[in-house]
Amino acid sequence: MALRFEELIERHHDEIFAYVWRLLAGDRSSDRKTEAEDLVQEVYLRAYRNFSRLRANTNHRAWLYKIATNCAYSRLRQIRDGRRKAAALASVAAVAESASDIPASHGQIDRRLRFLVNQLPAKQKACVTLRYLQDLDYPEIAQILSCSHESARANVYQAIRRLRLALEK
Amino acid sequence: MIRIPRTDHAVVKQLRVALGDPAPLDLAHSRARVAKWLADEAPLIRWGEMRSPLGRLYAAVSGQGLCAVDFGRGEAEFLKRFDPRVRLEKNPQSVQRVMAQLSEYFAGKRTRFDLPVDVSMLTQFQKTVLEVTCRIAPGEVWTYHRVAEALRRPRSSRPVGQALARNPVPIVIPCHRVVASNGALRGYSGGSGLKAKRWLLQLEGAFE
Numbered sequence: 001m002a003l004r005f006e007e008l009i010e011r012h013h014d015e016i017f018a019y020v021w022r023l024l025a026g027d028r029s030s031d032r033k034t035e036a037e038d039l040v041q042e043v044y045l046r047a048y049r050n051f052s053r054l055r056a057n058t059n060h061r062a063w064l065y066k067i068a069t070n071c072a073y074s075r076l077r078q079i080r081d082g083r084r085k086a087a088a089l090a091s092v093a094a095v096a097e098s099a100s101d102i103p104a105s106h107g108q109i110d111r112r113l114r115f116l117v118n119q120l121p122a123k124q125k126a127c128v129t130l131r132y133l134q135d136l137d138y139p140e141i142a143q144i145l146s147c148s149h150e151s152a153r154a155n156v157y158q159a160i161r162r163l164r165l166a167l168e169k
Numbered sequence: 170m171i172r173i174p175r176t177d178h179a180v181v182k183q184l185r186v187a188l189g190d191p192a193p194l195d196l197a198h199s200r201a202r203v204a205k206w207l208a209d210e211a212p213l214i215r216w217g218e219m220r221s222p223l224g225r226l227y228a229a230v231s232g233q234g235l236c237a238v239d240f241g242r243g244e245a246e247f248l249k250r251f252d253p254r255v256r257l258e259k260n261p262q263s264v265q266r267v268m269a270q271l272s273e274y275f276a277g278k279r280t281r282f283d284l285p286v287d288v289s290m291l292t293q294f295q296k297t298v299l300e301v302t303c304r305i306a307p308g309e310v311w312t313y314h315r316v317a318e319a320l321r322r323p324r325s326s327r328p329v330g331q332a333l334a335r336n337p338v339p340i341v342i343p344c345h346r347v348v349a350s351n352g353a354l355r356g357y358s359g360g361s362g363l364k365a366k367r368w369l370l371q372l373e374g375a376f377e
Contacts, residue, residue, distance in 0.1 A: 005254045009207065013200050021191045036191070037199045044203050048210065051254055109173065110187035117188070132181050133188055164180045167173050 003060055005051050009044065012061055015134060016040055016068050022133050023072040023125065025114045039075055043068045065136075065144040069126050076122075109167070116166045123147075124159035131156045213256045217264035218244070222275050223365050228267045234285030235267055238338045241361045271340065277372065280307040282341045291335060298332035305346040307373045312350045334358045345369040 020043070021036040046067050054063070117125060126145060130136045131152075136144075141152040174183045214236065216229035224241035229251075239247050248257060261268075266284065273279035288296050301319045305311050311319075313326040313333075320329070333344040339359035345366045349355040357366035370376035 002249060002253050004257065005211065006207065006256055009200070009203055013203060014196050017196055017199050018191050021195075022188045025188050033191075033195050036195070037202060040199050041203060041206060044206070048207075048254060052252060109183065113183055113187040117184070128184070129188070132184060160177045160180050163184070164174065164177060167180065168175065 002056065005048060008047065008051075008060055008064065012064050013040070013044075016043060016064055019065065019129065019134055020068055020072045022129050023069075023076070025117065035075065039068070039071050042071050046071070059140075059143060062140055062143040065130070065134075065140075066146075069144060073122055073126075113163065113167070116163050120159050120162065124155045124162070127152055127155035128159040128163075207256065211254050211256050213258060214251055215258045215260035215263035216248075217259065217261035217268065219268045219272070221271065223359075223361070223368065226268075226271065228264045228271070230263055230267065231287045231289075233287035233289060235338055235341060236287040236290075238267075238271075238341055238359075240339075240359060241365065267341075274340065275372070280373070284341060286338055286341065288337060288342075290337065291332075294328065295332040295335050298329050299336060299342050299344070302333065302336075302342055302344055302347060305343060307343070307346075308375050310346050310348050310370065310375050313347055313355070314350055316347055330356065340369065343369075346373075346375065 017036060017040050020039040021032065024032050024035050024039075043064065047064060054060075117128070120128070123145060127141060130141045130144065131138075138149045138152050141156075142149045145152060147155075174180045212231055214229050214231055216227060216237070218225055218227045220226070221240055225243075226240040227238070227242075227244070227247040228235065229237040237247070237250060239250070251257060270279060270282050270284060274282070288299060291299070297320060298316065301316050302311075304319075313329045314323070316329045316333075317323050317325040322328075329347075333347055334356065336342050336344040336358065339345065339357075345357060345359070354363050354366050354370075357363055359365050367376060
């Protein structure tokens with residue numbers, strides 16, 4: 001029997017929420033929980049509109065992740081643009097603080113790491129989150145991000161390397 | 170002492186801690202919000218089943234009325250007909266009145282149904298064909314051509330047949346009372362097809 005929309009919520013809501021919640025990590029300008037809730041609602045709304053047009057063999061999980069990735073990145077772009085405008089109005093030259101400005105004291109490494117993850121290129125951030133936080137395999141990541149397995153693997157490798165080097169500074 | 174992760178493995182480990190897991194309460198709150206939105210957005214279809222002389226019979230009602238009847242098929246086959254976005258709820262009480270009238274029909278104690286019917290998913294032409302079909306008295310049969318004539322579209326016998334095949338509530342809307350001009354049963358979308366059509370016409374005394 002074909003998957004029903006209700007099952008899409010029962011089966012995947014929690015992991016989609018965790019995914020967008022993690023993608024929003026490092027953004028300190030907004031209420032992360034409310035932002036994540038709004039995004040998940042948006043993901044299901046978009047999914048609902050297109051659900052009856054899906055092919056029978058669609059991987060529903062990957063499809064939801066794809067929508068979630070798009071929604072999260074649109075929202076992050078809006079937040080970033082809003083912050084830039086606010087910074088320009090206040091005549092603040094530097095919009096983003098440098099990672100090294102955040103001291104490596106107790107409890108600060110996690111904060112610094114979140115900040116650094118937020119500075120990653122969009123695809124690297126999505127790849128590393130999908131691989132190590134959502135525990136998805138490379139074929140699924142490739143499907144979600146519409147890229148090859150090799151590209152997904154390379155993005156994860158580059159992201160981790162970049163994070164390690166930044167932390168070492 | 171602060172330990173900076175110096176290997177890729179250590180970075181991944183630290184990343185898992187840094188990005189962490191959302192709180193169970195936040196998850197529950199979001200899940201409830203999405204479920205409430207779906208409840209407001211997606212129509213609710215309640216359904217039930219009963220035994221009948223034509224095999225297992227299923228009926229479903231929407232907010233507008235009876236929207237599906239089927240028989241002689243499995244549950245999964247019956248549920249497959251609904252838009253995957255609607256919410257389905259097995260609720261025998263909501264179809265109690267439908268089942269009672271169908272039982273009376275099978276027992277020969279009822280010839281007409283007094284039920285609100287929801288055919289909103291059909292086109293205007295299909296609805297009109299079904300309205301005309303409701304005029305055919307029990308024990309009587311009309312030809313596809315006669316139905317087409319009643320619609321003032323005498324050349325539309327074939328579209329009439331196609332519209333009847335889309336009848337979502339067979340028996341209640343008696344599409345089995347329409348046959349070919351040569352007296353052949355021609356087709357029936359309910360249950361076991363022509364066998365069921367013959368059985369229903371025999372029950373109504375229209376067919377030996």
